[in-house]
Amino acid sequence: xxxxxxxxxxxxxxxxxxxxxxxxxxxxxxxxxxxxxxxxxxxxxxxxxxxxxxxxxxxxxxxxxxxxxxxxxxxxxxxxxxxxxxxxxxxxxxxxxxxxxxxxxxxxxxxxxxxxxxxxxxxxxxxxxxxxxxxxxxxxxxxxxxxxxxxxxxxxxxxxxxxxxxxxxxxxxxxxxxxxxxxxxxxxxxxxxxxxxxxxxxxxxxxxxxxxxxxxxxxxxxxxxxxxxxxxxxxxxxxxxxxxxxxxxxxxxxxxxxxxxxxxxxxxxxxxxxxxxxxxxxxxxxxxxxxxxxxxxxxxxxxxxxxxxxxxxxxxxxxxxxxxxxxxxxxxxxxxxxxxxxxxxxxxxxxxxxxxxxxxxxxxxxxxxxxxxxxxxxxxxxxxxx
Amino acid sequence: xxxxxxxxxxxxxxxxxxxxxxxxxxxxxxxxxxxxxxxxxxxxxxxxxxxxxxxxxxxxxxxxxxxxxxxxxxxxxxxxxxxxxxxxxxxxxxxxxxxxxxxxxxxxxxxxxxxxxxxxxxxxxxxxxxxxxxxxxxxxxxxxxxxxxxxxxxxxxxxxxxxxxxxxxxxxxxxxxxxxxxxxxxxxxxxxxxxxxxxxxxxxxxxxxxxxxxxxxxxxxxxxxxxxxxxxxxxxxxxxxxxxxxxxxxxxxxxxxxxxxxxxxxxxxxxxxxxxxxxxxxxxxxxxxxxxxxxxxxxxxxxxxxxxxxxxxxxxxxxxxxxxxxxxxxxxxxxxxxxxxxxxxxxxxxxxxxxxxxxxxxxxxxxxxxxxxxxxx
Numbered sequence: 001x002x003x004x005x006x007x008x009x010x011x012x013x014x015x016x017x018x019x020x021x022x023x024x025x026x027x028x029x030x031x032x033x034x035x036x037x038x039x040x041x042x043x044x045x046x047x048x049x050x051x052x053x054x055x056x057x058x059x060x061x062x063x064x065x066x067x068x069x070x071x072x073x074x075x076x077x078x079x080x081x082x083x084x085x086x087x088x089x090x091x092x093x094x095x096x097x098x099x100x101x102x103x104x105x106x107x108x109x110x111x112x113x114x115x116x117x118x119x120x121x122x123x124x125x126x127x128x129x130x131x132x133x134x135x136x137x138x139x140x141x142x143x144x145x146x147x148x149x150x151x152x153x154x155x156x157x158x159x160x161x162x163x164x165x166x167x168x169x170x171x172x173x174x175x176x177x178x179x180x181x182x183x184x185x186x187x188x189x190x191x192x193x194x195x196x197x198x199x200x201x202x203x204x205x206x207x208x209x210x211x212x213x214x215x216x217x218x219x220x221x222x223x224x225x226x227x228x229x230x231x232x233x234x235x236x237x238x239x240x241x242x243x244x245x246x247x248x249x250x251x252x253x254x255x256x257x258x259x260x261x262x263x264x265x266x267x268x269x270x271x272x273x274x275x276x277x278x279x280x281x282x283x284x285x286x287x288x289x290x291x292x293x294x295x296x297x298x299x300x301x302x303x304x305x306x307x308x309x310x311x312x313x314x315x316x317x318x319x320x321x322x323x324x325x326x327x328x329x330x331x332x333x334x335x336x337x338x339x340x341x342x343x344x345x346x347x348x349x350x351x352x353x354x355x356x357x358x359x360x361x362x363x364x365x366x367x368x369x370x371x372x373x374x375x376x377x378x379x380x381x382x383x384x385x386x
Numbered sequence: 387x388x389x390x391x392x393x394x395x396x397x398x399x400x401x402x403x404x405x406x407x408x409x410x411x412x413x414x415x416x417x418x419x420x421x422x423x424x425x426x427x428x429x430x431x432x433x434x435x436x437x438x439x440x441x442x443x444x445x446x447x448x449x450x451x452x453x454x455x456x457x458x459x460x461x462x463x464x465x466x467x468x469x470x471x472x473x474x475x476x477x478x479x480x481x482x483x484x485x486x487x488x489x490x491x492x493x494x495x496x497x498x499x500x501x502x503x504x505x506x507x508x509x510x511x512x513x514x515x516x517x518x519x520x521x522x523x524x525x526x527x528x529x530x531x532x533x534x535x536x537x538x539x540x541x542x543x544x545x546x547x548x549x550x551x552x553x554x555x556x557x558x559x560x561x562x563x564x565x566x567x568x569x570x571x572x573x574x575x576x577x578x579x580x581x582x583x584x585x586x587x588x589x590x591x592x593x594x595x596x597x598x599x600x601x602x603x604x605x606x607x608x609x610x611x612x613x614x615x616x617x618x619x620x621x622x623x624x625x626x627x628x629x630x631x632x633x634x635x636x637x638x639x640x641x642x643x644x645x646x647x648x649x650x651x652x653x654x655x656x657x658x659x660x661x662x663x664x665x666x667x668x669x670x671x672x673x674x675x676x677x678x679x680x681x682x683x684x685x686x687x688x689x690x691x692x693x694x695x696x697x698x699x700x701x702x703x704x705x706x707x708x709x710x711x712x713x714x715x716x717x718x719x720x721x722x723x724x725x726x727x728x729x730x731x732x733x734x735x736x737x738x739x740x741x742x743x744x745x746x747x748x749x750x751x752x753x754x755x756x757x758x759x760x761x762x763x
Contacts, residue, residue, distance in 0.1 A: 075388075076388070079388075263761055265758055265761055265762075265763045266761045266762050266763060269762065269763045272763050273763075279758065279763065280754070282758070282763075283754045283755060283757060283758035283763075284754055286757055286758065286761060287701075287702050287705045287706055287709075287753070287754050287757050288677075288706070290681070290698070290699070290702045290757070291677050291678060291680065291681035291702050291703075291706040292677055294389065294677075294680040294681045294683070294684035294699070294702075295676060295677040295680035295681070297389045297680070297684070298389040298390060298680040298683065298684075299680075301388040301389045301390055302388075302389075302390055305388065305390070307390060312676075315669075315672065315673040315676060318669075318670075318673060319673045319677060370666065372669075373665065373666040373669040373670065374662070374665065374666075374669075376669035376672055376673065377662075377665035377666065377668060377669040378665075380669075380672060381645050381665075381668055381669065381672060382649075383645070383648060383649065383659040383660065383664075383665050383668065384649060384656075384657045384659050384660040385660060
């Protein structure tokens with residue numbers, strides 16, 4: 001048996017023994033996710049136990065160094081853990097923007113003290129993070145952001161407004177892009193971390209077309225931020241921001257995999273029997289979904305081996321989100337009039353309709369599809385600027 | 387196993403890329419033989435060179451004198467063939483036929499010629515206009531010590547040039563059933579076999595074969611009598627994955643040519659590639675091609691592992707590569723504008739080759755439907 005094979009056998013045995021049965025059931029919706037945080041809201045004892053066991057093993061972040069709370073696993077071992085989790089349908093123990101976005105940026109740009117403190121908290125799910133990027137006047141043109149951080153000697157004084165801050169009302173800390181210089185658009189941005197409980201921070205949820213409010217407006221009114229919470233160099237935050245965006249796009253592209261369901265036709269079979277056109281549409285979708293799954297595997301493998309094009313996350317984000325929108329269009333078509341129900345118990349409070357509407361944001365959040373295509377055209381295909 | 391090429395495979399790709407760009411280039415091969423009106427549609431000299439390079443032995447086990455490599459390696463060569471539109475019996479002879487006969491008596495008989503580049507082989511499956519292997523109706527009746535074959539086959543690529551043809555016929559069961567099929571290796575000069583070769587739009591040759599009481603010995607049977615579906619599935623799996631890889635090459639060649647053109651061609655005083663309307667379409671195409679490439683590599687790896695999931699993924703790859711290549715050649719011709727409509731420019735040749743490869747062993751629709759069936763609807 002090779003080392004990797006014995007690692008697989010050990011992993012399989014450990015997961016069998018430690019993953020609670022309830023955590024092997026697919027999540028019904030986004031609200032079934034475990035987000036951790038200072039005041040964690042566990043839906044069940046099993047959810048809490050699963051997070052604790054995985055965090056103790058460092059497997060909320062299997063490939064992060066052990067000294068920062070990770071599992072210290074190689075890319076090949078990490079892949080084995082993911083495969084073995086998928087094999088038994090194990091849920092992700094911890095949904096976290098700290099893991100998917102901030103962590104990788106800190107690993108690359110954070111100083112030792114920041115890594116020790118923040119990465120460990122992230123790995124254990126102790127702090128829930130939100131992202132302060134977009135502003136009312138800075139959407140696709142993100143670098144046009146105006147939220148300011150003034151140097152006040154021992155701290156920065158932050159004033160301004162962010163928008164589309166996912167779960168800001170539930171987050172403990174924020175990673176935030178601020179303007180520290182007006183001399184240069186891109187070279188006047190800095191990357192700050194601060195506590196959402198700081199005086200002067202307030203949030204206001206935004207009601208979306210889905211009837212839910214996953215996003216907030218976030219306001220900063222004379223918020224004092226200690227200087228050691230600056231990541232990277234002053235005015236060089238755009239590099240950190242872009243690097244983090246790559247990871248955000250990588251995360252969002254995962255939507256193309258439909259939370260592990262991948263294919264659709266086998267789940268809505270009954271609706272297809274007497275509807276050949278829908279069957280054909282669904283079958284075309286399934287081909288694209290299975291192909292995208294292979295692409296996701298290839299992308300992660302290449303990324304871990306340092307072989308991926310730095311702009312490849314943009315292609316992945318574009319393809320994955322467009323695929324997810326298609327999936328939910330088809331789910332609605334297969335559901336027919338039953339999928340139109342908005343409040344009924346039978347529809348679990350309009351689950352299908354609300355999820356369908358939610359997906360329309362996929363190709364907007366984290367950079368629109370059009371922005372991703374611009375990036376691919378320029379950075380990968382090297383097409384000339386307009 | 388990571389889903390990218392190993393170092394050895396990357397080396398093979400360099401070798402194949404250099405070789406094909408030099409020896410298999412469009413002007414040296416495709417246009418040369420086309421403009422000569424070549425009756426084979428490919429050059430035997432190049433086939434011999436393929437053998438010298440070891441390419442024809444990629445799928446042949448080492449015990450039978452080959453390299454004993456796999457479908458990933460076969461796909462590497464096929465992608466370069468696709469990129470250069472190189473006319474070659476490689477896909478049909480060295481991939482589909484070899485996969486069908488290796489490890490048996492027919493392998494002993496025919497593989498040495500494939501390895502040396504002296505033999506060309508073909509595969510006869512289809513009977514109508516579309517690929518419907520379960521609908522095979524051609525009969526093979528027991529007769530004396532062997533069988534008597536009667537019926538017709540269509541779209542037998544290189545069937546008129548082949549020394550041997552692997553033929554799927556019905557020894558039992560009825561059209562629509564997978565049981566009762568048997569494969570036969572039939573020599574080209576068998577009495578009662580006639581071939582009508584037609585040039586296809588991509589300047590290749592495909593034959594309609596007519597079997598008029600063609601008598602073959604029992605040792606012409608490949609695999610087991612009535613159990614041909616298993617052999618057919620294996621050879622079609624290899625062939626379809628190979629065709630997908632060749633389409634990836636066709637699409638890559640077309641896309642590279644098109645992106646270069648977008649950078650060179652100026653209108654309104656700027657390169658046309660600076661227009662966002664074209665940039666977004668080119669970027670979309672890039673993504674589709676990357677995804678198709680990943681699906682194809684995944685299918686090849688699963689075939690090499692002997693995985694149960696290989697069949698499904700082969701159909702995903704054939705469908706996705708077919709769609710991506712179709713997009714690449716359509717965008718290619720459109721983005722080239724008027725010059726893309728001329729015979730002088732190569733982009734139109736990519737469009738023709740794609741059309742033929744998509745049709746071979748099931749077009750994208752066939753494989754989309756097959757994915758639905760394999761996943762239970």
